[in-house]
Amino acid sequence: MPTVVIASSLARWLTPTPTVGAGERAVHVEGTTVREVLDSLFTGYPQLRSYVVDERGALRHHVVAFVDGVVVRDKQTLEEAVPLHGEVHIFQALSGG
Amino acid sequence: MSDQLLVSTRKGLFTVERSASGWRVTNTAFLGENTTLAHVDPGDGGWYVALNLGHFGTKLKYSPDAGATWEERPVPAYPEGAEFVPGDGKPPVPATLKLIWALQSGGADQPGRLWAGTAPGGLFRSDDHGQSWELVRSLWDQPSRSRWFGGGYDFPAIHSLCVDPGDSRRLRLALSCGGVWITDDDGATWTQGGHGMMAEYMPPEMQFDPAIQDAHMMVMCPSAPDTLWVQHHNGIFLSSDGGHNFVPIINGQPSVFGFGVAVHPHDPKTAWFVPAIKDERRVPVEGKLVVSRTRDGGQTFKMLRNGLPQEHAYDIVFRHALAIDSSGDRLAFGSTTGGLWVTENGGDQWHEITAHLPPVHAVTFVVNGPKK
Numbered sequence A: 001m002p003t004v005v006i007a008s009s010l011a012r013w014l015t016p017t018p019t020v021g022a023g024e025r026a027v028h029v030e031g032t033t034v035r036e037v038l039d040s041l042f043t044g045y046p047q048l049r050s051y052v053v054d055e056r057g058a059l060r061h062h063v064v065a066f067v068d069g070v071v072v073r074d075k076q077t078l079e080e081a082v083p084l085h086g087e088v089h090i091f092q093a094l095s096g097g
Numbered sequence B: 001m002s003d004q005l006l007v008s009t010r011k012g013l014f015t016v017e018r019s020a021s022g023w024r025v026t027n028t029a030f031l032g033e034n035t036t037l038a039h040v041d042p043g044d045g046g047w048y049v050a051l052n053l054g055h056f057g058t059k060l061k062y063s064p065d066a067g068a069t070w071e072e073r074p075v076p077a078y079p080e081g082a083e084f085v086p087g088d089g090k091p092p093v094p095a096t097l098k099l100i101w102a103l104q105s106g107g108a109d110q111p112g113r114l115w116a117g118t119a120p121g122g123l124f125r126s127d128d129h130g131q132s133w134e135l136v137r138s139l140w141d142q143p144s145r146s147r148w149f150g151g152g153y154d155f156p157a158i159h160s161l162c163v164d165p166g167d168s169r170r171l172r173l174a175l176s177c178g179g180v181w182i183t184d185d186d187g188a189t190w191t192q193g194g195h196g197m198m199a200e201y202m203p204p205e206m207q208f209d210p211a212i213q214d215a216h217m218m219v220m221c222p223s224a225p226d227t228l229w230v231q232h233h234n235g236i237f238l239s240s241d242g243g244h245n246f247v248p249i250i251n252g253q254p255s256v257f258g259f260g261v262a263v264h265p266h267d268p269k270t271a272w273f274v275p276a277i278k279d280e281r282r283v284p285v286e287g288k289l290v291v292s293r294t295r296d297g298g299q300t301f302k303m304l305r306n307g308l309p310q311e312h313a314y315d316i317v318f319r320h321a322l323a324i325d326s327s328g329d330r331l332a333f334g335s336t337t338g339g340l341w342v343t344e345n346g347g348d349q350w351h352e353i354t355a356h357l358p359p360v361h362a363v364t365f366v367v368n369g370p371k372k
Helices: A008-014 A034-044 A046-052 B143-147
Strands: A003-006 A025-028 A063-067 A087-092 B004-009 B012-019 B022-029 B035-040 B047-052 B058-063 B071-073 B099-105 B114-119 B123-126 B157-163 B171-176 B179-183 B215-221 B224-232 B235-239 B247-249 B257-263 B271-276 B291-294 B302-304 B322-324 B331-334 B340-343 B350-354 B360-365
Touching: A003 A008, A003 A034, A008 A025, A008 A046, A008 A087, A034 A046, A034 A063, A034 A087, B004 B047, B004 B331, B012 B035, B022 B350, B035 B099, B047 B099, B058 B099, B099 B157, B114 B171, B157 B215, B171 B215, B179 B215, B215 B257, B224 B257, B257 B322, B271 B322, B322 B360, B331 B360
Parallel strands: A003 A087, B035 B360
Antiparallel strands: A003 A025, A063 A087, B004 B012, B004 B035, B004 B360, B012 B022, B035 B047, B047 B058, B058 B071, B099 B114, B114 B123, B114 B157, B157 B171, B171 B179, B215 B224, B224 B235, B235 B247, B257 B271, B271 B291, B291 B302, B322 B331, B331 B340, B340 B350
């Protein structure tokens, strides 16, 4: 089954207050598209949904997903195929100050 | 009196408590995260904290035990098809939550009721302690909403929610920029208030349109709920008829520009402001940080400066960053440059708690005291 790799800056929000020192998290999930893979991820980690997608279900503006190293271009439909043993990485933009 | 403050800052939530040796920071939560607002439910003492995480969106956290533990609460969500049409000519865009800018509990007869004011202009209601939210369509569907626009933000945003302590069906709200709105039936129907406000930033024929007024902050006197004070972009305004009509207060010193306003809980004629140079500079007049107080309904003002920096001070106090407790003697405010001050005597003397916090967005007195 596919693997979703959650970047550490996102994985720290798996708890209500951010976990200091949280590393990246790899989760095995079901699904054949990015949408299905994410829905499967959110079933196990419901609190993560609003951090990754907006209220319309689209990937947030400053969140990006890669499938086996290829960026997901349609952030609204998320219909890109995910291979059986594919790896989906979720990252966020760099910023701060 | 309240001996506990919640200070929401660009880099986290700070708990500040009073002891025999004075006020000091006693706890930090969400360090490094953009904390925009805190609200304490007077009914059960629960803490609600809004975060704006940028990449990951707006979040709402709840603590039932004074910050010892936290729970995730869902944020208000705009329904499918909700659209924001900017009043300044930009094309329509789908309405999605940009910011939680106001949180207010309902009356004592409404346990679990929370109102949330948001950008882009939606008012939301919860009757289950924020476990679920519903857009208040009766306000959202007002035809004049098409004239609302952003002031400071790209979107109009509700920042002030005032519930009448004697009749919780009476709610008054204010937004930038959409003026003042009034309901006397718990949100079933709404009336445009704020008549008499004037907007210098609009063409002459539109300056008195109540639907485009940039009320920066509005507060209601709990013991005289028909008295509402507004710090507006173009000055100070006072209503004595429950928010329907306002009169300009022209005697504010050293200026009438600012963001925050506090009203005495037992004396509707006493109010505090933190003035600044309008509009292009937004710094204290002459680099001197002062609080301005009227005790006679705005006829005269006294500048309060004891204990405040009077040289090269560039502290701006945002609209939610000036707070008063239930006694009316104790006030606190925090600034954009990380200063935090408190007074125990209505502003005659101020004490600096710290000058080194992150930029302060909001200051909130804890109404029920620490729950441990």
